Each structure stands twice: as structure tokens, then as C-alpha cells.
Amino acid sequence: MRNTMKLRSGAVIREVTRKEADAKNYLTRNVLTQMHLMPAGDPCAYEQNEDGSIIYYFDPARVVEAPPELWYYPTAKTDPITLESGTVIERMSIKRAATYGYYTKERLFQMHYEVIEEPVAYTIRNDKSYMYFYDKKTAVRMPLSCVKCGKDVRYKRKLCQACYEEEMAVRRAEGDEHRNASYGYSRERVLFFDLELTGVYDHDEIISISITNALGEVIMDTLVKPVRNKKWKRTEKIHGITPEMVQDSPTLEELTPRIKEIFAECDNLIAYGVSTDYSHIKYIYETQAEREALHDKTRCCANEFVRYIHEHRPDVVHASLVDAMDTMGIAWDGIPHTSIADTIACQKVWDALFPHYYQGE
Ligand SMILES: [Zn+2]
Numbered sequence: 001m002r003n004t005m006k007l008r009s010g011a012v013i014r015e016v017t018r019k020e021a022d023a024k025n026y027l028t029r030n031v032l033t034q035m036h037l038m039p040a041g042d043p044c045a046y047e048q049n050e051d052g053s054i055i056y057y058f059d060p061a062r063v064v065e066a067p068p069e070l071w072y073y074p075t076a077k078t079d080p081i082t083l084e085s086g087t088v089i090e091r092m093s094i095k096r097a098a099t100y101g102y103y104t105k106e107r108l109f110q111m112h113y114e115v116i117e118e119p120v121a122y123t124i125r126n127d128k129s130y131m132y133f134y135d136k137k138t139a140v141r142m143p144l145s146c147v148k149c150g151k152d153v154r155y156k157r158k159l160c161q162a163c164y165e166e167e168m169a170v171r172r173a174e175g176d177e178h179r180n181a182s183y184g185y186s187r188e189r190v191l192f193f194d195l196e197l198t199g200v201y202d203h204d205e206i207i208s209i210s211i212t213n214a215l216g217e218v219i220m221d222t223l224v225k226p227v228r229n230k231k232w233k234r235t236e237k238i239h240g241i242t243p244e245m246v247q248d249s250p251t252l253e254e255l256t257p258r259i260k261e262i263f264a265e266c267d268n269l270i271a272y273g274v275s276t277d278y279s280h281i282k283y284i285y286e287t288q289a290e291r292e293a294l295h296d297k298t299r300c301c302a303n304e305f306v307r308y309i310h311e312h313r314p315d316v317v318h319a320s321l322v323d324a325m326d327t328m329g330i331a332w333d334g335i336p337h338t339s340i341a342d343t344i345a346c347q348k349v350w351d352a353l354f355p356h357y358y359q360g361e
Pocket residue numbers: 146147148149150151152159160161162163164
């Protein structure tokens with residue numbers, strides 16, 4: 001069996017003896033340098049030295065001429081030395097080595113590379129000791145280690161599995177405390193709502209409003225006649241509301257006094273993906289202060305569901321209302337995507353997430 005080695009590029013090359021390499025006219029990096037050539041790609045084979053380091057061989061058909069600035073360095077001391085393997089390497093400054101992508105073993109280790117090839121150049125320290133440089137291109141990328149313990153290999157979120165599990169357990173405990181807390185709200189005063197719109201933009205209008213309370217009572221469920229938009233072909237396919245259907249419905253302006261009354265009587269206003277709904281319903285209020293007061297009452301059921309699955313159900317990757325109902329094992333009342341069915345669904349998901357949200361529960 002021949003030994004093979006996988007390169008960083010994914011290419012697999014095989015081990016050869018020096019005799020085989022010579023027979024095939026393979027060239028070492030050392031010979032290439034002397035000929036003012038450089039490899040045009042990955043090595044084609046390798047030889048292992050006694051000490052375990054590697055000599056790479058390059059295919060003579062796949063080399064290019066080295067740029068002239070690499071041929072000759074008038075100020076560089078080249079003082080070639082011969083390694084035990086017979087390879088000749090030149091002396092160069094740390095700075096020059098870096099321009100070739102050559103670094104010390106220690107520096108490469110800091111960059112998360114492990115050296116397997118023999119040195120490609122050297123320099124002499126002030127204390128006369130030798131410092132060897134290795135080629136970053138042929139070094140092996142090491143698995144990154146955990147940012148917390150620094151010991152184990154990364155698993156998720158830059159942490160090793162143990163540190164990740166530990167961090168998740170802390171988060172899960174915080175989340176459970178948040179969800180299982182007693183909030184003491186009255187079911188009459190917690191409302192759920194859902195809007196259907198002519199489209200997703202600011203100029204789009206509300207064409208349906210559903211509001212229920214946490215007792216499951218329907219407080220408002222009406223179509224709304226838009227005043228600026230005459231048709232909404234694209235969203236019609238989703239919610240099924242046609243221009244004909246809203247012909248005789250009240251306008252938002254007509255409904256506003258009643259909506260304000262309802263909102264004034266509530267402590268919380270919850271929707272699944274509340275930001276879209278809020279960004280349209282807030283316009284029933286004139287002042288910024290009133291809009292902020294409404295915002296303070298809003299809660300997002302989707303955000304809470306996402307937090308829950310992150311902490312408890314990493315297998316669940318989608319977080320639509322339909323996914324939330326499935327995950328929590330709740331059956332639908334009515335057809336998903338109609339605003340009244342979605343509102344009731346949202347209330348049930350909230351009940352499942354927050355079992356002690358209401359007084360005496
Ligand atoms: Zn760790």
C-alpha cells in the first residue's frame with residue numbers, strides 16, 4: 001500500500017521514493033528556485049524524511065517562471081545551508097520570508113496551521129541560533145479551538161460541545177424562568193390581533209382586522225375598505241380578500257374610535273410577527289406618545305416561539321405560525337392564513353409558551 005496525503009485544496013498526492021521522483025523528473029522546490037521557476041499549482045508527490053517532515057515534488061510540466069524580483073536580492077545574504085535530507089535552503093530576513101508566505105512554526109501555529117513540510121528557508125537570530133521558515137501554503141489547517149476553554153475543537157457558536165452545552169443550559173434556564181413566571185394578567189385584558197394588508201409597503205392599507213381576548217372571545221373581526229388602494233392582486237392570492245368583498249365594509253377611519261377603545265382597555269396586545277402589524281396599526285394614533293404607548297403594550301409571539309425552539313427544539317428550523325402550531329401540538333380552528341384563525345392560533349401558541357401568564361393559572 002502506498003501512502004497518500006490530502007492537500008488543503010482537496011487534491012490527493014502519493015508518497016514516492018527519491019529514485020522514483022528522479023525517474024519522473026519531478027522537481028523539488030529547491031531545484032525550482034535555482035532554476036528561477038516556481039510551482040504553478042499543488043505538488044504532485046511527496047517524500048517523507050527520517051524526521052517525519054515532508055519534501056514536496058512538483059511536476060516539471062506545471063511550473064512557471066518566477067518573477068525577476070525573486071531571482072536576485074542584492075542585499076540579501078543567501079548563505080545556503082544543506083538540511084539533513086539533502087535539501088538546500090537559503091537565508092532570508094523575516095520580512096522577506098513573509099512576502100513569500102513563509103513563517104516560523106510558532107507563527108503558523110498561532111495562525112492555526114500545523115507544519116508538515118521541511119523548512120524552506122532560514123535566518124540567524126542575534127544569539128546565532130537558527131530560525132527556520134515554513135511555507136504556509138503547504139501547512140495543514142488545524143481545527144479551530146473553543147473561544148471559551150481554548151482546549152477543544154469548535155462545535156457551534158465558536159464553542160466546543162461541552163462549553164456550548166453549558167452555555168445553552170444557562171440560556172434554557174433563563175428562558176424557562178421567563179416563560180414559567182406568573183404574570184398575573186387578566187384574560188379579558190390580554191388581546192391578540194392580526195391584520196391583512198393590501199401589500200407589504202408603507203402605502204399599503206389594512207383590509208381586515210381580527211382581535212380576540214385570551215378567553216377566546218372575538219372582540220372585532222371585520223373586513224376594512226381601503227381608501228387609496230383599488231386592487232391588490234398579489235396579496236389577494238394569500239388572504240383571499242377581493243376588492244368586491246370589502247366594497248361595503250367600514251373604512252379604517254370609521255373603525256378607529258372603536259379600535260382605540262379596545263386598545264385602551266387592554267394590558268397586552270399580542271401578534272405573531274407583531275412588527276408588521278404594529279407598523280400599520282400605529283397610524284390610528286396621531287401623536288408619537290400615543291404610538292409609543294401602544295408599542296409598549298405589544299408582544300411578539302413569533303419572537304417568543306423562536307426563543308423557545310432555540311432553547312428546547314434545535315430540530316425545528318422554521319418558525320411560521322403553522323410551524324409553531326405543529327411544534328406545540330395544537331390543532332387549528334378554521335383555515336390558516338385567515339386573520340381570525342391566525343389570531344386564535346396565536347393565542348393558543350402563547351398559552352402553550354406561557355402557562356402561568358394569567359391570574360390564578
Ligand atoms: Zn470549550
